[in-house]
Amino acid sequence: MIIGIDLGTTNSLCAVWRDGQAVMIPNALGHNLTPSVVGLDDNGDVLVGLPARDRLITHPHLTTALFKRYMGSDRVVQLGRQRFRPEELSALVLKSIKEDAERFLGETVTEAIITVPAYFSDAQRKATKIAGQLAGLKVERLLNEPTAAALAYGLNQSELESRFLVFDLGGGTFDVSILELFEGVMEVRASAGDNLLGGEDFVEALIDQFIEKVGKPAGLTDKKADAYLYQSLRKEGERVKRALSSSDRVEFTIEYQNQPLTWVVTEAEFTKIAEPLLKRLREPIERALRDARIRAHELNQIVLAGGATRKPIIKKLVAKMFGRLPAMHLNPDEVIAQGAAVQAGLKMRDAALDEIVMTDVCPYTLGVEISEQIAPGRYQAGFFLPIIERNSVVPVSREQTVSTVFDNQAAVMVRIYQGESRLIRDNIFLGELHVPVPPKPAGDVSVSIRFTYDVNGLLEAETTVDETGEKRQLLIEENPGVLKPEEVKQRLAELAKLKIHPREQLVNTAILARADRLYQQTRGEERLFIGHETARFQAALESQDQDLIQAAREELKTALDQVEGETWL
CATH class of the missing domain: 2.60.34.10 (Substrate Binding Domain Of DNAk; Chain A, domain 1)
Structure with a gap:
């Protein structure tokens, strides 16, 4: 069985081609999105996904995120006594997704189509393949994310010749690709992008402005001086960024030295803060159009992909540049994983899919x-x-x-x-x-x-x-910062020794991690309330009565929702 995986900076997803369509595969918690976060629990067992993300604030020394940005480098992350390279952290996410897929499909998964940013370098692509190998997956094909989005939109099924641009803004990377379809051939005409630009940077811009406006007068000058404070800032920045999609004014509030610091940010102010980032988005688009020798008005369609394209300022930027509204009838979070599933279906030669020739470019x-x-x-x-x-x-x-x-x-x-x-x-x-x-x-x-x-x-x-x-030849198969074959074998052996947090306990672990985070973030009556409800749930766990545990878990979830309000993946 071949599955399609969107290995993302912020979230990762998985889909399979089944019964003539791309089907999303939920994780052990029932969600389609698995946060690309890895951590260790209090016993040293590996946690992946939502429970790890909630521990970013409470246990920053044991948890890490955003490691996709360092793929292809020799950067090392220390979690407790363990040291991990980006490939290994990505492998742990991929392994978790593989297990989710096997549980959902009821059969062994041996191979995957993994998507990568079109602008990923040679080293980053090789590191992604190695991550798949470390996760126990055969990865014969890496699929560029914008091409995957085009496949998901069914553009490869069009009978007419067409040209389209895919605007893919994820959590940590930005890609733009211009594709042309003619006579059963989908050809990438040009790709451009920025591997260090994504939705996370809009959050960082909000944090920096918050510190400038209200942090510095209160003595808060370095956002990364304290790991707990930094993760609190990031979580609040993410909430504010999302809230500005539907509100004109949002309060950015955190507690610093037992005092609340509050800054009211408007949509107009956010647009001004984000202007340098919006300029960085425009430059690759203009470069891709130049390289493809295509004018904006000659494009038949503009396709949005990546969760960060939900922001109104992004939609406005695209509409302004191209003079039309982009296509966005598919879930931007899921579109790349769905495209990877389409490619998996093509590889399995599914009868529901017409054969298509795909060409790509050297980025x-x-x-x-x-x-x-x-x-x-x-x-x-x-x-x-x-x-x-x-x-x-x-x-x-x-x-x-x-x-x-x-x-x-x-x-x-x-x-x-x-x-x-x-x-x-x-x-x-x-x-x-x-x-x-x-x-x-x-x-x-x-x-x-x-x-x-x-x-x-x-x-x-x-x-x-x-x-x-006289002739001499050199095949560039390895890059500085990419593991050599003998090192891959060594890392495989080391990863095999790691204990993975029990899967059957994950749903309980996830809600306890959330409760612990909220307990540390609140004060007074709210803190006492969370502590009381958490204790009730832990008592139910001690009973080992599954019906009692499920009922108590739902009660705790309701209590946490009452305190925190809307949550997101």
Whole structure:
């Protein structure tokens, strides 16, 4: 069985192609969204999802989130005595989702289509595949998120030629892709984006303004000085951001040094605060249109994906840029997972789906370092020579020729990078080839460099010394910051030793984590009320009577809803 997974920065989801449609798979708590949060409980067992998210405030030293942003890096997160890489944290989320799917489907899940931001780098894609491997999933295909959204909207079933733009703003990343459909072929014309821009940044902007307006006068200057305070700020910022979608004025309130700090923010003020972020959203859209050589009015449809597109300011931005309302009849939180399920159905050759050819692009420019002449006889290294330009349709093969710059030069060092900067120091190093050349006067020896980039995101570099015909090859399979095969085996063994919090207890653990968080966040009569209701529920747990436990759990949930009001995933 193949499932489709949207591995998100804030939330992750799963769907399956069944009975001719994409079906969302609920988790153990009955929700379609699983927060991409991992933590350890008081016994050191691993918690994933909602109970872990509620412990972000109460146990920040044992809980972590937003790790998708660090995929492909060697960043390490310390949780208690345990240390985790981003791939391992993502693997724990994927493993939880795999177990949810197996429980829902009643059969073993062996393979998954996992979605990634279109603008994910080579290293980030490889790290995502490794996360799937660590979770016990075969991941033959990574699907770009905007392409998944297009599949979910059924654009691949259209009989007419069409061009459309997918605007995908998630919790931590932003992608825009322009796709064209013709004669059963769905072709990505161009992709652009920002891997460090998402809904979470709008929350951070609100927090920063709150500190500027009322925090600093009260002595609150550093939002991250205290982990508990920072998570409280983030939770309140998220609530305010969501409330501004339906209200003109919302109070941003937290308690600091036993005193409430309150700031009233209006929708107009929020729009002004978010203007730098909105500008960052516009730039990739304009770049993608330029690269695709398509004007905005030539697009047949604008599609929104990602939970952050619910915000009115985002819808207004899109409507203003394109002069029309975007398509948003599908749930933006679920559309990418549904598209992944469609791709899974295509892979399983489901009869309900017409076969379609999909092409994609290389999202970054790939090239080599060269030296440029800055004065007669003087050269300076560190410049970037593009060989495969960004948004070239893959598979693709391109060639450039370089020459020696010094007399009697014995070798040419071909250093390979990806990125868009003129200087290699601002691009990402991928690998290098040492190419011996015959010693001759400067410029008399030339080396042809051919790059070949395939559909799996693997880059092969081949050099040919024109003077001798000698060839050298390098396959870029590993990147700095990405685990090597032997390291994957070691991490698999280490993850296997971890104790996972018992699944059958998860629903009770989740409500206790929420009760603990609210107890710490409230005072006075509200705190006493929560403490009393929690004690009643714990007494029911001690009885081991499942009917009594279920009734007590519902009573505690009602009590917590009474104190907290509306909650969200």
